Amino acid sequence: MILTVSHVTTYHYAAPVRGAVQSLRLTPSRTDGQRTASWMLQVEGGTKGGSFRDGAGDWIESWSVRGPITELRVRVEGTVETTDMAGILRGHRENVSPSAYLRETEPTVADAALLTLARDAADGASGGLDLAHRLSTAVSDRIAYRPGATSARTTAAEALALGEGVCQDHAHALITMARAQGLPARYASGYLFADASGAAHEAAHAWAEIWVDGLGWIGFDPANRCCPDDRYIRLGSGSDARDAAPIRGVAVGAATESLNVEVAVRAQQQ
Amino acid sequence: MAVSYFNEMFEGGRVRAPYARLEDWVAAMPPEFRSMKQEEAEALFRRIGITFAVYGEGGDPDRLIPFDMFPRVFTQAEWRRLEKGIKQRARALxxxxxxVYGRxxxxxxxxxxxxxxxGNEAYEKAVAGFTPSKGVYSHIVGIDIVRTGPDDFYVLEDNCRTPSGVSYMLENREIMMRMFPTxxxxxxxxxxxxxxEVLRRTLASVAPKKCDHxxxxxxxxxxxxxxxxYEHSFLADLMGVELVEAVDLxxxxxFVWMRTTEGPRKVDVIYRRIDDAFLDPLCFRPDSMLGVPGLMDVYRSGGVTIASAPGAGVADDKAVYTFVPxxxxxxxxxxxxxxxxxxxxxxxxxxxxYVLDHLPELVVKEVHGSGGYGMLVGPKATKEQIETFRSKLASDPAGYIAQPTxxxxxxxxxxxxxxxPRHVDLRPYCLVGEQIELVPGGLTRVALTEGSLVVNSSQGGGVKDTWVLAE
Structure with a gap:
């Protein structure tokens, strides 16, 4: 598919701030499954800082803005050609050992319920790939998609107890369970083309990646009961949502901030 | 259980060569003179302002670490061997x-x-694939060494992040020279x-490639x-460099810039005395107020050198220690x-x-602990203390290591x-940049309580001047 992305993030500050610094993971990954035709990333009125490819293969760009400002806008426009790789992250160069993704983080601490769910799902599994699929299905079955039920700070354990959540919660739950079963797992963030209108829910999307020996990293999207295909654009990864966040930023002299995000992913006619 | 300890001054009733002249020095010192000198030393330390506040102990935060005037002495030959061993270890670390951050x-x-x-908590995947300037992660390696015999030295632990105490090494010498010039x-x-000077040269030698001045x-x-x-400001003074807090950067x-009265000035090398977690809220702890937002992006794109390099802690973990040889x-x-x-x-x-069967003979330490806290010294412990450790070990075995006393x-x-006689250890400070250098000496810590084997300043330890005799 040829997908075009338009993504504008606007921060409004209740009082002028002295400046802001941002670290952006907002450039499509280099994999066999996606080829970037054009990509523009800009922080309005900002100065570009260092940019580099990190050990996990993500392209990081940093920006700073001198204040006083009351508004900050991050703009992304681009076109990516995608191919369905059945979820397998092929042709992606990285330096981080998969076992570095076995450590639990704050939102991915396994509680008794997550451990039990993982153990039950794993019962009778034949090999890593089958196990990963079973865990993903278990998460889909137990956490219903319901926006607004959880917040950005909700942990995997809380989401499971609630039985509701959004893609972040699904991914956190799956990551936690996979790690508990000894499979390295991480959080992937990106975009999803969900329907022809382009105004789909969760166009800014997240899913989990699980390491299976012999195959490498494989994406699993329990929120949509599938593995990422050519409707997905991958931006980067991390141990959890915060670590994989497309935007990490700090405003200096921070006032109360509010956030507005507009994302549209459209498919071009071929 | 009768244990014999190696006395560095007396061996078989004879004075060992390096201490020969000190025997007369002590013999000729009247008790009144001694206590006068001890008071003088304390006054000097107070005047300089060198103090060591200890976390979690309460009491006087400006407490002095006790200074013992009796120097500890190494011969040139002893030191040469130590020096070779320390440099070898620093290179290997x-x-x-x-x-481990590469292939x-x-x-x-x-x-x-x-x-x-x-799987180590100190492993920073954020710096995987990045090689710091000159391939150096740990620029100041503090290696804690104990001695059990004339030729028997053991490394107790490595400190690859920001080993402290070097200001004591320097001040102890300064004060001894003032008090006993003869x-x-x-x-x-x-x-x-x-x-x-060596520290400044070492840090300057690892400036990023982009730095052309x-x-x-x-x-x-x-x-x-x-x-x-105290040590941070002391070292900044001696090196003639700025002492900054995160808000100054x-x-x-x-690039990283320092606010000065003449406007921003580019910073090339940061000798940081703060932990990885607090370096940059955009990369590590988001709630950190101590860090410089965006610092890690500058670092990873080659705009600044951070010493020690973020992630260096994975080499000085007590579980990794076993594998240094x-x-x-x-x-x-x-x-x-x-x-x-x-x-x-x-x-x-x-x-x-094995450890559970031999607790009364062993020293048990937390893998991630430091400062002598959370440690069991079996032969000195009460029954209750041993039982407390038995249950700690049962609930989190991987969190502990044990060593013979x-x-x-x-x-x-x-x-x-x-x-x-009182028990001592030694912490030399090995400097790693383009060159690898070691000044002849280190910090000797002494357990002032009779029979005590714990030399940590937080546990009632003191310090001594450490001499290496010239040929």
Missing amino acids: NAFLVD GEIVKAGRIPQHLVY LFRENRIEPIDNYS EPTVVILTPGHFNSAY FVEAG EMVRFYLGEEPILQNVPTWQCGRNEDLN LALSTTPTFVEEGVA
Whole structure:
């Protein structure tokens, strides 16, 4: 598919701030499954800082803005050609050992319920790939998609107890369970083309990646009961949502901030 | 259980050569003179302002670390061997860090378990694939060494992040020279006062490639409430560099800048005395107020050098420690000159069983602990303390290691009743940049309580001047 992305993030500050610094993971990954035709990333009125490819293969760009400002806008426009790789992250160069993704983080601490769910799902599994699929299905079955039920700070354990959540919660739950079963797992963030209108829910999307020996990293999207295909654009990864966040930023002299995000992913006619 | 300890001054009733002149010095010192000098030393320390606040102990935050006037002495030959061993270890530790953030050959070769490296809390995947300037991660390696015999030295632990205490090494010498000038004329002692110059040169030598001028070096401190703040400002003074806090720095256009009265000035090398977690809220802890937002992006794109490099802590973890001799063999193809203390990993079942059966004889330490806290010294412990550790070990075995109780050497120390042997250790500071250098000396810590084997300043330890005699 040829997908075009338009993504504008606007921060409004209740009082002028002295400046802001941002670290952006907002450039499509280099994999066999996606080829970037054009990509523009800009922080309005900002100065570009260092940019580099990190050990996990993500392209990081940093920006700073001198204040006083009351508004900050991050703009992304681009076109990516995608191919369905059945979820397998092929042709992606990285330096981080998969076992570095076995450590639990704050939102991915396994509680008794997550451990039990993982153990039950794993019962009778034949090999890593089958196990990963079973865990993903278990998460889909137990956490219903319901926006607004959880917040950005909700942990995997809380989401499971609630039985509701959004893609972040699904991914956190799956990551936690996979790690508990000894499979390295991480959080992937990106975009999803969900329907022809382009105004789909969760166009800014997240899913989990699980390491299976012999195959490498494989994406699993329990929120949509599938593995990422050519409707997905991958931006980067991390141990959890915060670590994989497309935007990490700090405003200096921070006032109360509010956030507005507009994302549209459209498919071009071929 | 009768244990004999190696006394560094007296051996078989005879005075060992390096201490020969000190025997007369002590003999000729009347008790009144001694206590007068001791008071003078304390006054000097107070005037300089050197204090050491200890976390969690309450009491006087401006407490002095007790200073013992009786120097500890090494011969040139003893020091040469130590120096070779320390430098060898510092090279191996740095090679290990370059490797585990790069290709991970030592793990692939099966010489160290993968989970000890990549599953380690101190392993920073954020810097995987990035090689710091000149391939150095740990620029100041503090190696804690104990002695059990004339030729027997053991490494107790490595400190690859920000080992503290070097200001004591320098001040102890300064004060001894002021109080006993004759002593320094009678003994030919290797100088250590070039430490700050070597440190400055070392830090400047690892400036990033992008730096095309005389590098600007700064020391980054968490602030005056930190227990080692005195040392931060002391070293900045001696090196003639700025002492900054995070608020004094900002990031723009791919570089780090320091606010000065003449406007922003580019910073090339940051000798940081704050932990990884607090360096940059955009990369590590988001709630950190101590850090410089965006610092890690500048670092990872080659705009600034951070010393020690973020992630260096994976080399000085107590569980990784066991494998340092293996690192020496693997990376350098040499046999280790300094020995490790035999260590039981309580995370391993067979080791744990042994440790539980021998608790009264062993020293048990937390893998991530420091400062002598959370430690069991079996032979000195009460039954209750031993039972407490037994349950701690049962609930989190992998969090502990155990070692035999070492017969730490003693050196003569001034005590209430005169002069008596007290146990000591040694922390030399090895500097790694383009060159690898070590000033002849280190910080000797002494357990002032009779019979005590715990030398940590937070546990009632004191310090001594440490001499290396010239040929």
